Amino acid sequence: xxxxxxxxxxxxxxxxxxxxxxxxxxxxxxxxDRWQEQPEMYRAEPAxxxxxxxxxxxxxxxxxxxxxxxxxxxxxxxxALARFMxxxxxxxxxxxxxxxxxxxxxxxxxxxNTPPREWTLNNVENMKxxxxxxxxxxxxxxEVTTCLPDYYRWNQWFFLKFYERGxxxxxxxxxNWCPECATVLANEQVVNGCCWRxxxxxxxxxxxxQWFFRITDYAEELLRDIEKLEGWPEKVRTMQxxxxxxxxxxxxxxxxxxxxxxxxxxxxxxxxxxxxxxxxLAPEHPAVSRLIGNDPELLTKLDAIVDEQRRAREAGTIGExxxxxxxxxxxxxxPFNQEKLPIWVANYILMEYGTGAIMSVPAxxxxxxxxxxxxxxxxxxxxxxxxxxxxRPEEATLPYTAMDSLLIxxxxxxxxxxxxxxxxxxxxxxxxxxxxxxxxxxxxxxGISRQRYWGTPIPMLYCEKCGIVPVxxxxxxxxxxxxxxxxxxxxxxxxxxxxxxxxxxxxxGGKARRETDTMDTFVDSSWYFYRYTNAKxxxxxxxxxxxxxxxxxxxYIGGVEHAILHLIYSRxxxxxxxxxxxxxxxxxxxxxxxxxMVIKNGAKMSKSKGNxxxxxxxxxxxxxxxxxxxxxxxxxPDRDLDWQENGVEGVSRFLAKxxxxxxxxxxxxxxxxxxxxGRPSGxxxxxxxxxxxxxxxxxxxxxxxxxxxxxxFNTSIAAIMELVNAISAxxxxxxxxxxxxxxxxxxxxxLVLMLAPFAPYISSELWENLGERSQLLRESWPKFDPELARxxxxxIPIQINGKNRSRIIVPAGLPEADVQARALADEKIHALLEGxxxxxxxxxxxxxxxxxxx
RNA sequence: GCGAAAGUGGCGGAAUUGGCAGACGCACCAGACUUAGGAUCUGGCGGGUAAAACCGUGAGGGUUCGAGUCCCUCCUUUCGCACCA
Numbered sequence: 052x053x054x055x056x057x058x059x060x061x062x063x064x065x066x067x068x069x070x071x072x073x074x075x076x077x078x079x080x081x082x083x084d085r086w087q088e089q090p091e092m093y094r095a096e097p098a099x100x101x102x103x104x105x106x107x108x109x110x111x112x113x114x115x116x117x118x119x120x121x122x123x124x125x126x127x128x129x130x131a132l133a134r135f136m137x138x139x140x141x142x143x144x145x146x147x148x149x150x151x152x153x154x155x156x157x158x159x160x161x162x163x164n165t166p167p168r169e170w171t172l173n174n175v176e177n178m179k180x181x182x183x184x185x186x187x188x189x190x191x192x193x194e195v196t197t198c199l200p201d202y203y204r205w206n207q208w209f210f211l212k213f214y215e216r217g218x219x220x221x222x223x224x225x226x227n228w229c230p231e232c233a234t235v236l237a238n239e240q241v242v243n244g245c246c247w248r249x250x251x252x253x254x255x256x257x258x259x260x261q262w263f264f265r266i267t268d269y270a271e272e273l274l275r276d277i278e279k280l281e282g283w284p285e286k287v288r289t290m291q292x293x294x295x296x297x298x299x300x301x302x303x304x305x306x307x308x309x310x311x312x313x314x315x316x317x318x319x320x321x322x323x324x325x326x327x328x329x330x331x332l333a334p335e336h337p338a339v340s341r342l343i344g345n346d347p348e349l350l351t352k353l354d355a356i357v358d359e360q361r362r363a364r365e366a367g368t369i370g371e372x373x374x375x376x377x378x379x380x381x382x383x384x385x386p387f388n389q390e391k392l393p394i395w396v397a398n399y400i401l402m403e404y405g406t407g408a409i410m411s412v413p414a415x416x417x418x419x420x421x422x423x424x425x426x427x428x429x430x431x432x433x434x435x436x437x438x439x440x441x442x443r444p445e446e447a448t449l450p451y452t453a454m455d456s457l458l459i460x461x462x463x464x465x466x467x468x469x470x471x472x473x474x475x476x477x478x479x480x481x482x483x484x485x486x487x488x489x490x491x492x493x494x495x496x497x498g499i500s501r502q503r504y505w506g507t508p509i510p511m512l513y514c515e516k517c518g519i520v521p522v523x524x525x526x527x528x529x530x531x532x533x534x535x536x537x538x539x540x541x542x543x544x545x546x547x548x549x550x551x552x553x554x555x556x557x558x559x560g561g562k563a564r565r566e567t568d569t570m571d572t573f574v575d576s577s578w579y580f581y582r583y584t585n586a587k588x589x590x591x592x593x594x595x596x597x598x599x600x601x602x603x604x605x606x607y608i609g610g611v612e613h614a615i616l617h618l619i620y621s622r623x624x625x626x627x628x629x630x631x632x633x634x635x636x637x638x639x640x641x642x643x644x645x646x647x648m649v650i651k652n653g654a655k656m657s658k659s660k661g662n663x664x665x666x667x668x669x670x671x672x673x674x675x676x677x678x679x680x681x682x683x684x685x686x687x688p689d690r691d692l693d694w695q696e697n698g699v700e701g702v703s704r705f706l707a708k709x710x711x712x713x714x715x716x717x718x719x720x721x722x723x724x725x726x727x728x729g730r731p732s733g734x735x736x737x738x739x740x741x742x743x744x745x746x747x748x749x750x751x752x753x754x755x756x757x758x759x760x761x762x763x764f765n766t767s768i769a770a771i772m773e774l775v776n777a778i779s780a781x782x783x784x785x786x787x788x789x790x791x792x793x794x795x796x797x798x799x800x801x802l803v804l805m806l807a808p809f810a811p812y813i814s815s816e817l818w819e820n821l822g823e824r825s826q827l828l829r830e831s832w833p834k835f836d837p838e839l840a841r842x843x844x845x846x847i848p849i850q851i852n853g854k855n856r857s858r859i860i861v862p863a864g865l866p867e868a869d870v871q872a873r874a875l876a877d878e879k880i881h882a883l884l885e886g887x888x889x890x891x892x893x894x895x896x897x898x899x900x901x902x903x904x905x
Numbered sequence: 906g907c908g909a910a911a912g913u914g915g916c917g918g919a920a921u922u923g924g925c926a927g928a929c930g931c932a933c934c935a936g937a938c939u940u941a942g943g944a945u946c947u948g949g950c951g952g953g954u955a956a957a958a959c960c961g962u963g964a965g966g967g968u969u970c971g972a973g974u975c976c977c978u979c980c981u982u983u984c985g986c987a988c989c990a
Contacts, residue, residue, distance in 0.1 A: 072944090286909060286985080293908085293986060300990080318990060331990090363988095370906090370988045399988045409990045418988055493989060611984080684930075685917060690910095691983085693917060700943090701930050711945090756921085766919070769929035776929090779946095848925045853971050855925065893970055898924050903970045 071714045073707035075674030079812045083184065092828070093188045095144045098584070098600035105141040106601045107133045108580055110609030110617075111148045111195070114174035115155060118181045120649040120656060120682070120694060121610065123666045127679040127809075128646055128688050128764070129608045130187045134808035135758050137188075138832040144601055145188055146583035148195030149175050152203075152572045154234075156505045157544075160537040167505040168533060171198055181666060185675045186811045188828070193586040197575035198505070202582065204528030205592035206574050207510040209624075211521050212631055214511075218265045221519065224498060228257040235259070235502045256361055261500040262509060262568070266623045270295055270492045272637075273622055282642030284689075287614040294615050296493025301477045302406065303486040305330060305383035307342070308391055314338055314383055317405030317491055320415065321480070322472040325461040326433035327410035328423065330383045330394045331376065333402040334360060342379040342394060352377045356398045374399045374422045385410075386485040387476070388462060397422060405491050413450065420450040433460050434469055497620065499571040504535060504544035506569030514556035514563040523557050529565070543567040576617055577624035580604060580639065598634050603641045611645040618643070644762070647691040649682075656694070664694050676810035677703040683764040683809060706813050709775055709806065713799050713817045716785060720792045721822075739781050740790040744839055747798050750774040751835035754805050764809070771805055778802075796821070801833045842897075849874045850901040856883055867894040874900040 086092060096102060109129040112122055133145040149171075156167035163170070175196060182189065195202055213219035226235045231252045266273075274295045277288050300319035307314060314330060332339055334356040343349040356376065363369040376397035383392050392410075399418055400409060413423030413430040423430055430449065434456040458467050464476060480486025500509065508529045510522035522529055532551050535544055545551050545567035556563040578592070584601045585594035618640075625639045648655055651662040669678040681699040686692040753770040757763050778798065784790050799821060807814040807827050818827045842863050847870075849857045857879040861870055871892050874880060884904055891903040 289909075290985060296989065298989070316990080320990080372988080374988075397988095400990080401988075404989045406990095411990090416990070418990075421988095491989080614985085681930095687918085690918095695917065695931070697931055698917065704944095705930080707944090761921070763919095763921090765917090766929080769919075772929055846925090850925085850971080858925085891970065893924090895924055895971095899971090901924080901970055 070718070071711045073703075073710035073813070075676065075703070075706070075813070078816045079184075079186075079674050079676070082812050082815050083186075086186075087183075090191065092826070093145060093190045094192060095190060096142045098594075098597040100142045100600075102140065102142040104144065104601055105133075105136040105606075106144045106604045107136065107606045108146070108583075108604050108608070110607070110613060111150050111576065111579060112178065113150045113153060113155070114171055114178055116174045116177065118178055118185075118666050120664055120666060123185065123678065124649055124682045124688070124692060125608060125610065125646055126182065126185070126187050127682045128644070128762075129606075130679075130811075131683065131764060131808040132606060132608075132758070133188050134811065134828060135832065137828050138804070138807065138830060140831060144193075144583065145190060146193040146195070146580075146586075147182065147187070147189040147191070148579055148583065149178075149197060150572065150576050150579075151175065151196050151198035152506045152569075152575055154503060154505070157503060157537050166533065166535075167537070168198065171505075172196075181670075184670055185666070185679065188811070193583045195579050195582050195586050197572075197579060200528045200530055201587075201589070202579075203507040203531075203575070205582070206507040206570060207522070207527050207529055208524065208592055209574075209578070210510055210570070211524060211527075213264060213627065214521055216627075216630075218268065218627060219262060220265065221260055221262050223258050224261045224263075225256050226259050226261065226498075228255045230255060235500075259500075259502075261498050262511075262566075263496040263498050264623075266497045266620075267492060267494055269623050269626050270297065270494050271490075272626060273494075273619065276622070276638060279638065280640075280643070283640075284611075284643060284645055287611070287618065287643060287645065290614045291619055294494060294619060297490060298492075299488075299490050301473075301480060301486055302489050303386065303410065303480055305386065305392070305410070307338075307394070308382040308384055310381070312338055312341060312381075314394070314408050315406045316408045316410045317489070318410055320412065320469075320473075321476045321486075322458060322461075322464075322467075322469040323412040323415045323433055324385065324387050324410060324476065325458075325464070326412040326414050326431045327385055327392060328413060328429040328431055329392050329411045331397040331400050331409050331411045331419075331422070332379075332394065333400040333407040334396055334398070335402040336396075336400075336407045338408075339379070339396055342381045343396075346380075349377060349379065353396060356396060360398055360401075369401075372398060374418065374425065376422065376426075378426075386480070386483065393428075395426075403495070404493065415450050415452050417450050417452070431460065434458055437468075497571075497573075497623075499574055500568040501571055502543040502567075503569055504531075504537060506572060507531075507574065508545065508551075509566040509568055509570055511566040512554055512556060512563040513566070514559060514561060516561050517556055517558045517563075520556055520558050520563065526557070531569075543569075545569070573616060573620050577620040578628070580607075580621075581628070581634070593628075593633060595633055599636075602634065602636045603639055606642045606644065607640045608644045608646065610648070614645065644689070646688050647686065649692050649694055651694045653693070664696070669699060673699050673703045674706075674812070676706055676813050680706070680768060680809050684768040685765065687761075687763045687765055689762075705772055705775070706810060708779065709802070710813060710817065712775065712778055713803065714820050716795050716799060717820045717822070719786065720796055737784065737789045739784045740794060743777060743781055743790060743798060744794065745842065746774055746777045747801060748835045748837075748840035751801060751805065751833055752837070752840050755832070755835060758808075768809065771802070774802065803827075804830060804833050845897050847897070848899050849877060849880055850899060851880070851883055851904055853901060856880060863897055865896075867896060870894050870896070870900060874902065 107129055109125050129145070133143050137143050151171050156171045159165060159170045160167045197203060210219055228235055229252060274292065274297055277291055280288055298319055300317055301321045302315050302317050303321065303324065305314045305316065314332070316330065334353055339353065343353065359372065360369070363372050374397065376395045379394045379396060381394045383394050384390070385392055399422070400407065411419040411422065413419040413428060414432045415434060420430070422428070434451065436453060436456055454469060456469050458465050458469060458472050464472050467475065477486065477488045481488070508531055510527060510529045512520045512522060514520050532548050535548055537544060552565050552567060554563045554565050581593045581598055584597035588594050621639050625634070626637060628634045629637055650656065651664060654660055654662060656663045666678065677699055681702040682692070684702060685695070685698055750770045750773065754767040757767040781790060785795055803814050803817045803821065815827050844860050845863050846858055846860045848855045849859060857877050859873055859877055861873060871894050880902070884902070887904040889902055889904050893901040893903070
């Protein structure tokens with residue numbers, strides 16, 4: 052049976068013209084149906100495979116209801132890469148899952164009276180349908196849904212392991228509380244001091260008992276290992292460094308005069324301690340109340356500062372408020388010189404950083420300077436620039452903070468360079484027992500308790516006799532009850548389910564109360580990518596063997612908004628898993644890529660702006676291929692992308708052109724081979740044929756190097772468009788047979804192969820039209836031949852004094868001297884140089900000639 | 906305030922190392938084919954000119970035979986951090 056006959060069996064009685072028409076919906080539906088019948092198609096080989104592995108991962112979405120364009124862009128990048136790596140012969144793991152716990156499900160439940168579970172799983176179904184329709188090559192056998200017990204039970208298991216190691220602990224802490232929602236809010240859900248859902252409602256700070264993970268134990272390693280993350284964007288590495296915020300310094304203990312009280316300050320500049328002229332405490336510092344006693348005036352002032360700080364913190368304006376404070380009436384003794392320093396309370400001191408107390412050195416710290424100026428506190432200069440004879444700091448140059456300076460007025464330390472002084476003075480403090488060198492981090496322990504329903508129950512019990520008791524491993528999972536009424540009442544919803552709350556103590560058998568808080572959803576996403584490697588494993592959280600084959604993740608792709616939280620938690624979790632002996636790697640992700648946002652009319656897509664473009668709409672109108680190709684073509688993937696619908700239309704026209712060409716020439720060839728005509732000569736003969744061959748190999752080169760290097764898929768696609776334009780321009784030579792049918796065929800094959808990572812539907816269709824029956828995904832990526840890609844003749848400009856004056860055509864690689872001779876011999880140039888003297892001729896081989904003349 | 910990235914036609918963007926600025930696409934204009942066109946094909950398309958010259962990559966300086974690209978000063982936009990002691 053000839054190929055032509057086959058085609059006709061498949062697509063019934065069509066006219067040739069019709070067959071060339073690109074019907075995206077029909078083609079996509081056809082392949083969609085076929086792919087549905089092959090669920091194993093995107094399945095990776097098992098971890099025992101000898102093939103080189105490649106793990107490409109896109110950040111799993113929250114099942115909010117429907118995909119948005121940001122998702123489509125993210126997954127189009129990942130899918131192009133996954134398909135490319137498959138074609139390069141790698142064993143590719145390309146999974147997808149759902150970050151399915153979280154507050155929106157509860158809000159939706161309130162609004163529509165749908166249980167969170169049902170709402171979430173419906174959304175999952177819909178979004179999975181969208182992903183499949185878009186043709187993303189996910190292996191759905193490894194799907195992970197975090198709200199299902201077979202996943203979250205391992206969150207609970209990890210929690211127990213953390214608890215055993217002292218990495219999970221409970222303490223009282225401040226939380227954001229929305230009185231309207233009657234729940235705790237995450238920091239991200241507080242917008243300008245108000246609840247994100249109730250924009251009029253001020254968020255309150257409440258003290259609650261909370262569970263924490265001791266991420267600060269890993270602060271040092273998390274910081275150090277950032278150096279190893281060479282495949283991460285520098286921006287993300289910097290953000291993580293700042294977030295951890297390591298600073299080296301010393302703690303110094305000050306006695307309070309006429310009291311038992313001692314106040315420890317943290318400073319990075321112990322070298323300036325002789326310049327300290329007061330102590331400043333955070334308003335919430337525990338010593339404050341003891342120092343001011345019940346002086347009503349001071350108490351009022353204190354309350355005002357506490358209040359002000361809280362509001363500034365909520366509004367995000369902390370740092371902008373004018374500095375002020377009050378004198379407590381008490382004095383502290385500087386342990387270095389026994390001087391009495393007044394103790395103040397100041398609004399610019401934060402309880403959560405360092406020790407919540409500082410020594411104030413107005414001469415050498417901007418903030419202290421501002422404060423001292425306001426309250427007329429003494430300003431004492433104790434360091435000077437090294438060449439201080441010439442530049443003794445005047446009042447106007449204060450505060451003077453340079454690290455390269457000399458100490459003065461500092462007793463026996465005077466004359467030391469300040470680096471040396473820091474060391475000596477720290478040692479002095481240690482020897483005398485009133486201080487020590489120490490390191491402080493900005494990073495706080497990770498508070499994971501949420502007073503919400505839709506999350507992983509924390510597997511802990513409170514026994515009247517035994518206190519805090521972990522749920523035994525064998526009793527996991529602690530199931531989230533289904534039959535719960537979501538209301539706006541206060542407290543954890545689970546606390547209102549007696550069957551859940553009331554339990555037996557596993558230690559003494561007595562009455563116990565279950566923990567009713569659930570875990571932060573960032574717990575779910577901290578380790579999900581390990582689960583993908585053996586998602587159905589029932590006996591353990593992860594399959595260590597599979598993990599050691601697949602990890603680290605070769606390429607992780609997602610939005611930059613996760614640069615800190617998700618990615619730092621994931622790194623932390625990995626290190627803990629390593630210390631638990633579960634895995635060998637210390638970092639989860641080898642290379643990270645952060646794609647730009649999708650915007651429309653210059654603004655981020657949002658419902659309130661009314662500029663949302665729905666993927667379903669795009670797919671319905673132009674097809675998945677056009678939507679995907681446009682998402683990659685409109686901008687380089689790391690930059691923001693401005694969505695323009697007629698751009699999608701342009702891409703669709705391009706695909707239609709490809710479809711027309713390939714289908715037409717495939718039919719032509721079939722006709723020729725049926726007629727025994729057009730047997731290839733094997734050699735490319737005509738110049739048009741040679742030009743096409745060169746263009747093909749240049750295109751292959753550009754697309755291949757873009758995949759391996761810069762990921763500028765916009766230029767890859769532009770290159771393919773150029774190739775298609777070139778083929779189309781050679782139409783008459785192709786039809787006439789001047790370009791051999793064999794060459795045309797090979798060229799079309801390569802064209803389709805190059806398009807395959809970007810536009811899987813049309814590529815599969817055209818592959819079939821070319822008479823191929825193999826699975827496109829497993830075809831090997833075409834190699835380019837540098838010899839064939841080489842230009843033979845190059846047109847180069849000739850400049851006189853940097854201005855283009857003529858052009859000549861020279862053979863590629865012509866020696867400089869010959870190029871120069873030809874340039875000078877050029878008629879136009881010759882005429883223009885009349886009466887001038889040539890000073891110098893610069894020849895850039897294969898690029899240009901510049902004649903410097905006077 | 907600190908840090909990072911970016912600024913190129915009417916628009917999205919190209920120019921990987923200092924070497925023809927504006928690839929590719931959109932929009933627009935003219936034409937061809939057509940009963941029809943939101944299909945397809947051909948040509949044009951930074952400003953300027955009859956054509957040239959000339960001008961042109963946020964602004965101003967500099968280095969160089971040559972600068973979108975390197976250096977200095979400044980402006981604008983976006984993002985991140987922000988009383989971190």
